[in-house]
Amino acid sequence: MRGSLLCLVVFLLLSASPAGAGPRLVELAVKPRVEVPPSGVLKVRELASISCDDEGLASSLGSVELRLDPAGGFVGLEELAEMVASSSRVPARLAFRGPSRVELVSGGVDGAGGFLLAEVGAAIARASGFDGRVELSVSPSFVDTIRGGRILPPGRIAPGSQAATLWVEKGGRRFSVPISLRWFGRALALRSSVPRGKRIEASDLQVVEVAWRQDARWISDPASAVGAVARRSLAAGHLLTGGDLERSWAVRRGQTLL
Structure with a gap:
């Protein structure tokens, strides 16, 4: 029923x-x-x-x-x-x-509905080499411009940018449409607090989705963090950056280094 x-x-x-x-x-x-x-x-x-x-x-x-x-x-x-x-x-x-x-x-391809914009967001992520998703919104005053038109493939946009322009072909003319952007990428967060000097293990980490900024320096690949040592005490939930960690190697006396 x-x-x-x-x-x-x-x-x-x-x-x-x-x-x-x-x-x-x-x-x-x-x-x-x-x-x-x-x-x-x-x-x-x-x-x-x-x-x-x-x-x-x-x-x-x-x-x-x-x-x-x-x-x-x-x-x-x-x-x-x-x-x-x-x-x-x-x-x-x-x-x-x-x-x-x-x-x-x-969902039609000639409207300005959410799924059309989702497809454009995916195209922006691909063109920008961004491993995440992009959400965009259009002012209601430009909806009629998009409806029934052909959105041209977007070019590269710096990840984290909050505004950009789409170009739409319609009726033999080309129109510019301003859009607002929100970027969401992956980052490594700590499951629990980590003291200074502790070697990071896989069990210390979890991958989370975060709102991405242009100045973001977060680590997203666990392989870049596992085995590294915390340079300072880090709180649970902290998003890791390269500056939080350092690599250390144990060297024995007389060992040959290549």
């Missing part, structure tokens, strides 16, 4: 949990109606609000891509949960909440 609520729990056992600990609980509040882009590809975070005490786990699950019918229609909550389970490699216990059927609305 349309509008009825169904609570469904799906267990993902795709990765072993630490000894003595069960999989983390992740709650997903599924939207009753979602717009599907022409590609048919949606990320889990575009379908549902994700709640979890582990931000890295929530971010990883939110980035999982699903393929849905771009023509629209309906998909059952249970079927949607199975799609997430089969597409995800995140070790977690998932609890879905929402309507028994989710309405899928076809």
Whole structure:
């Protein structure tokens, strides 16, 4: 029955949990109606609000891509949960909440809707060599300019820039459209406080999504941090930069250095 609520729990056992600990609980509040882009590809975070005490786990699950019918229609909550389970490699216990059927609305390519802008944001990230996502917004006064027009491929924009210009071809003319940008990238955060001189281990780290700035110097690759030594005491949740860490090597007397 349309509008009825169904609570469904799906267990993902795709990765072993630490000894003595069960999989983390992740709650997903599924939207009753979602717009599907022409590609048919949606990320889990575009379908549902994700709640979890582990931000890295929530971010990883939110980035999982699903393929849905771009023509629209309906998909059952249970079927949607199975799609997430089969597409995800995140070790977690998932609890879905929402309507028994989710309405899928076809998203056109000639409008100024959210999914068109999401596709432009993805194109900006690729052109800028940015390993993350870009959200953009357009003033309502420019919506009619975009609607029915052809957005030209964006060029490189410095990651973290808050404003840029899109060019739109329409009716044989070219129009400039100012846009506002928000950048979101990955960074390494500490799970707990680390004293000065401690060697960083993989268990000390978690990957989180952060609002990116032009002056950001955060480390995103765990390989760049594991094995390094903290140059000072660092608090839990701190986003690591290169200046927080240093490498140290043990050298024995008489050892040949190359």
